[in-house]
Amino acid sequence: METSGSTPRVWITGVGAVSCLGPNVETLWQNVLADRSGIRDGLGRVREEFLTPSSKNRALAFSVQAAREAMKQAGWTSLGPDDGLIVATTTGQILEWDYEFVDFISGRSTREKFREQFVNQPLGELTASIARELGHVGPTSLLTSACAASTQALALGAMWIRQGKVKRCLIAGAEVLCDLTVEGFRSLQLLSLEPATPFDQNRKGINLSEGAAFVALEATATAPLAEISGFGFSTDGYHMTGPHPEGDGSYRAMNAALKVAGLRPQQVTWAHAHGTGSQQNDLSEGLAMSRLFGGETPWVSSTKWLHGHALAASGALETVLVVQAMKAGRVLRTRGLKTPDPRIPVKHLTEDLNMTIDHVLKNTLGFGGANAAIVISRPGARA
Amino acid sequence: MKVLGAGIFLAEELAGFQAPPAWRKATRNMVTATASIERALAQAGVNVAGDHEIGFVLGSTAGELETSADFIGTWSKSRLARPLLFQNSLHNATTGFASIHFQLTGPSFSMSALEATPEECLGMAKMLIAEKSCKACIVTLVEGHKTLAKLMGELSVSEGACTLVVSSEDACRENGWAPRAEIADLKALNYPRADVHAPLVAIQDSGFFARARDWGAGK
């Protein structure tokens, strides 16, 4: 595949995922086609039988399994010193120290034992652990911008390739369910006990989920799966946990992504939304999309009824799903949507649609008002 | 990479600091980070409010550790899950608070890369400027972990925040900004290699802090 002018293009050559819908991408995809939700009691847990038995901690176990799947598909037998690794996570290896902390402050454990476990606290330790497992010594980075983090990581990997810092880059999103996030989101009254129903007028909230998704990016590829052709970012500067009511920041991030891709809004086949199922997110995001597309949106959908909201890993996991859908030529509808909210002016599918997918706008909105969007293009869709 | 302004704010200064009422929900990290940004922006003389081309990258190895620990501790002891504590407990809560205070609307990122956090944050800023996603970038490093340090007996660990406002030579020329310094080697601003038995980092040990202190003082 050629470069465009002097800036390298960024190709997706491998994907991997461990999620509540299965131990790998193929199982995830088959469950999507069978309309099977991985949400139980409002949460998307990765079942133990999905994991290859090991002594690794949960976050690391998810990551290594998904990484190996992506690398295998990309044909990477190892990682070299010039390859990049960029991870996105909200809580990292928190399960290694949160209960230990509670035991220590309750007098049930010693300071030595707590310190031993606490070394896992810095989020960067997850990247270091993944790097050790994969034998990676090249450049690494880690993004912690909550729900927008792995979309940002994909964009950063694209920038590293475009700017010549690396020729290959492995992008990861990894998240574990833990008391901090589950009870935290519950305290904000954002959780639903049923699978989420994005854009529905009766939507009741989100489902937190866990897992890891890996995407292999390269500057050159003979048979790529897709291209990251654009990226855009913005900040709302509005509220710590609620989006701008009209989605102003989200609009600007999506607009910037299209500009980098050199696309007009009308060229977007499908806008894969963040669509969490929360009252505020879906409304703000829908208004932003309507504005971006001049009132005539392409097909807009969210797939979170299936796999939940994997926080920092959501952008990467949903990119993996978009790549599968693009390969299959199948735009996915919003499962769970029964009665579209009339205040949200976007175009919904009632069934999945078989068609050639040229360009997908993948959007995410994060706590703290960080917005990130990427454009995923079919190989050959851009000159 | 050109430096337009620098500012530091150490946790020791909190005792004498009068935070505005609007900061009533702010954590210590949020206060130190925001105060250090204020100082850096004052020196840089750059107006940032509502400017979509001003980027913001915030790095921390521990993040909102104290707030997370507070939430987890309160939950475990009394089954009380405090929404305000949770809102403040994710790494990017610090980034969100500062961006609301300064009305930052450009690209913003939260990062955490152990001892390479300073280098990665500045590297992100460099990428964003090269890609024209922004013309200048606020880069802030913050650490706050006093309670945990005490619990672990690590009493010498310093905490606070430091900020550099950075840009490129071209962007400085286009916007009429006068750089005060230049960063040639991003790696030189990192923390010394962390001792695995000392899980908290002392912000004053980082090269980023040392340069921010010197450049902030006009050296």
Place this chain on the structure above:
Amino acid sequence: MSTQALNDVITVIRDSVNLHHLEPSRFTAETSLREGGLELDSVDILEVIVAVEHKFGVKVDDAEMGKKYFRTIGTIADLVSQKPN
């Protein structure tokens, strides 16, 4: 509502969302939690609900009940006063 209940509720509000910078005279039974009163946002109000539930042993069962009782300081004191001793 009793004066004691009102004062206890005021203390819980001031502590839970850190309103110690406001003069005590700002806190009356008629003071609204939101605009025109204490200017609390939605997360502040959730925090107050959680603090009131914990302190006074009341349970806010649903959003309707939350909207009904968490309008003014006085309506919270009414809720708290209803709880049998």
